[in-house]
Amino acid sequence: MDVLTENFSLYGEGFWGTVRLTLYSSLLALAAGVLTAGFRVAPVRALRAVGTTWVTVLRNTPLTLLFFALLLGLPRFGVALPFELFAVLALGCYTSAFICEAVRSGINTVPVGQGEAARSLGMTFGQTLGAVVLPQAIRTVIAPIGSTLIALAKNSAIAGSFSVVELLSTYKTLSENGYSVIWSFVWIAVGYLILTLSISALFHAMERRWGVAR
Amino acid sequence: MSPRFRTRQHAPAPSALYDIPGPRAQARHLLYGVLTTLALAALLAWVVHLLVTTGQFAFVKWRPFGYAGIQELLLRGLGNTLKAFALAAVLALALGALLAAGRLSEHRPVRWAGTLLVEFFRAMPVLVMIFFVFVALEVQPLPALVTGLTLYNGSVLAEVFRSGVLSVDRGQREAAYALGMRKTQVMVHVLVPQAVRAMLPAIISQLVVALKDTSLGYLITYEEFLHAGRLIAINMDYTMPFIPVVIVISAVYIGLCMLLSWFAHWVARRERGNVKNEAVPVAPAEAAPTMPGAEP
Numbered sequence: 090m091d092v093l094t095e096n097f098s099l100y101g102e103g104f105w106g107t108v109r110l111t112l113y114s115s116l117l118a119l120a121a122g123v124l125t126a127g128f129r130v131a132p133v134r135a136l137r138a139v140g141t142t143w144v145t146v147l148r149n150t151p152l153t154l155l156f157f158a159l160l161l162g163l164p165r166f167g168v169a170l171p172f173e174l175f176a177v178l179a180l181g182c183y184t185s186a187f188i189c190e191a192v193r194s195g196i197n198t199v200p201v202g203q204g205e206a207a208r209s210l211g212m213t214f215g216q217t218l219g220a221v222v223l224p225q226a227i228r229t230v231i232a233p234i235g236s237t238l239i240a241l242a243k244n245s246a247i248a249g250s251f252s253v254v255e256l257l258s259t260y261k262t263l264s265e266n267g268y269s270v271i272w273s274f275v276w277i278a279v280g281y282l283i284l285t286l287s288i289s290a291l292f293h294a295m296e297r298r299w300g301v302a303r
Numbered sequence: 304m305s306p307r308f309r310t311r312q313h314a315p316a317p318s319a320l321y322d323i324p325g326p327r328a329q330a331r332h333l334l335y336g337v338l339t340t341l342a343l344a345a346l347l348a349w350v351v352h353l354l355v356t357t358g359q360f361a362f363v364k365w366r367p368f369g370y371a372g373i374q375e376l377l378l379r380g381l382g383n384t385l386k387a388f389a390l391a392a393v394l395a396l397a398l399g400a401l402l403a404a405g406r407l408s409e410h411r412p413v414r415w416a417g418t419l420l421v422e423f424f425r426a427m428p429v430l431v432m433i434f435f436v437f438v439a440l441e442v443q444p445l446p447a448l449v450t451g452l453t454l455y456n457g458s459v460l461a462e463v464f465r466s467g468v469l470s471v472d473r474g475q476r477e478a479a480y481a482l483g484m485r486k487t488q489v490m491v492h493v494l495v496p497q498a499v500r501a502m503l504p505a506i507i508s509q510l511v512v513a514l515k516d517t518s519l520g521y522l523i524t525y526e527e528f529l530h531a532g533r534l535i536a537i538n539m540d541y542t543m544p545f546i547p548v549v550i551v552i553s554a555v556y557i558g559l560c561m562l563l564s565w566f567a568h569w570v571a572r573r574e575r576g577n578v579k580n581e582a583v584p585v586a587p588a589e590a591a592p593t594m595p596g597a598e599p
Contacts, residue, residue, distance in 0.1 A: 130320055132328075133336050148564070149561045151516070151560070154552065154556055157529060158549045161536075165546065196320075208319075208321070208322055214320055217321065218320055239426075243428035243429070244428070247430060257428070274434075277431060281426070281428055281431060282427075
């Protein structure tokens with residue numbers, strides 16, 4: 090218990106860093122994921138190819154490799170950004186591929202009649218997708234998106250090894266200051282449990298409120 | 304996944320999202336296609352330009368890959384990556400079977416223990432477990448990496464096995480009991496064989512996750528593929544060929560993972576046409592993480 094109370098500000102800083110990483114990366118991943126899902130069902134073949142390539146490559150890339158390439162590679166081209174921004178970029182892009190697949194499987198569950206009705210009203214592809222199909226699709230995939238964002242929160246631990254302030258990396262400072270390693274890890278674990286269970290609870294609540302089972 | 308909205312790569316696909324394009328829409332789509340291609344080409348050209356102007360294609364930067372010592376270093380790294388993957392995969396499958404058996408047990412304490420372990424290991428970041436074993440228990444990098452990967456993937460696989468067993472048609476179980484089989488016999492001879500065959504795509508997809516996560520060994524100084532790459536990339540003697548190293552390593556890693564993913568899809572396609580899977584729905588080739596605390 091001492092480990093937590095005596096280093097509360099350190100843990101708080103780390104926890105807040107993880108929350109920030111998760112939040113910003115989630116926003117990026119959701120935006121990029123929905124956009125890519127749109128690409129993957131678009132009438133233009135080149136856009137479909139872009140979407141498919143994006144998803145296939147990112148889903149098969151180890152996240153550590155992505156971090157390695159982005160955080161250590163981009164600075165060599167004179168791209169000097171804070172490490173945290175690089176980490177958000179890596180996490181967001183990686184997760185967007187999984188969000189895209191979740192949204193696309195949601196699009197597949199929307200009854201055909203919805204799209205047909207929208208088209209018969211003269212709606213374009215963008216209107217059909219954006220105003221009719223996507224709102225219904227997303228409501229069916231709230232739970233899978235929640236799982237993906239939980240995975241994102243857990244993956245954010247990698248950022249700590251690339252000089253970003255986050256929860257896992259607090260163990261280094263603590264062990265340097267001579268605190269028990271086991272207990273510092275217990276509190277790190279508790280921090281991650283709080284975060285993942287809150288996201289889980291949030292998405293369960295959202296699913297109860299808006300979810301549709303098909 | 305229903306095929307209704309599936310768009311084929313070739314042929315104007317029937318999709319409920321847009322009408323079959325007429326002459327004007329075709330011209331417009333062609334224009335969009337050309338614009339997309341041009342934008343991509345411009346992006347690619349810019350990247351290549353950037354690589355060329357910073358001298359990434361210079362001979363000196365690529366020469367190290369011709370040296371026998373460097374090739375050996377990379378191959379040894381790749382070998383270590385595959386070794387960690389093989390160990391983690393075998394142990395995770397065993398642990399998954401054990402935990403699934405626990406969660407499906409008729410004895411309440413066993414069931415609770417299984418549920419608690421599965422939920423805990425799934426909710427923990429795999430890297431926290433790896434670091435805990437590595438730092439707090441002070442073991443070598445390889446056992447630490449394998450332990451972390453086994454605990455995480457084992458508990459995810461337990462859920463895959465469990466949902467597979469539960470999705471076997473009820474009649475199978477009832478028929479087996481009617482024949483006088485005991486519960487272990489029902490499980491071993493009737494339910495598990497069907498569940499595993501149907502879940503094979505999901506199992507292989509989870510192994511892709513394990514393969515990708517072996518790269519976490521880099522963070523605990525396990526001498527795997529990425530680690531070998533970094534050794535070359537920071538070597539002054541070879542003018543620090545970081546970008547060439549990233550290109551080579553990404554190609555190998557992504558290639559390996561895509562091969563395994565493709566295999567999962569192939570198995571899924573094959574099993575879907577298999578008459579032995581009549582009593583159980585075949586899982587799609589996707590590693591789908593479920594939320595902690597969620598009952599599938």
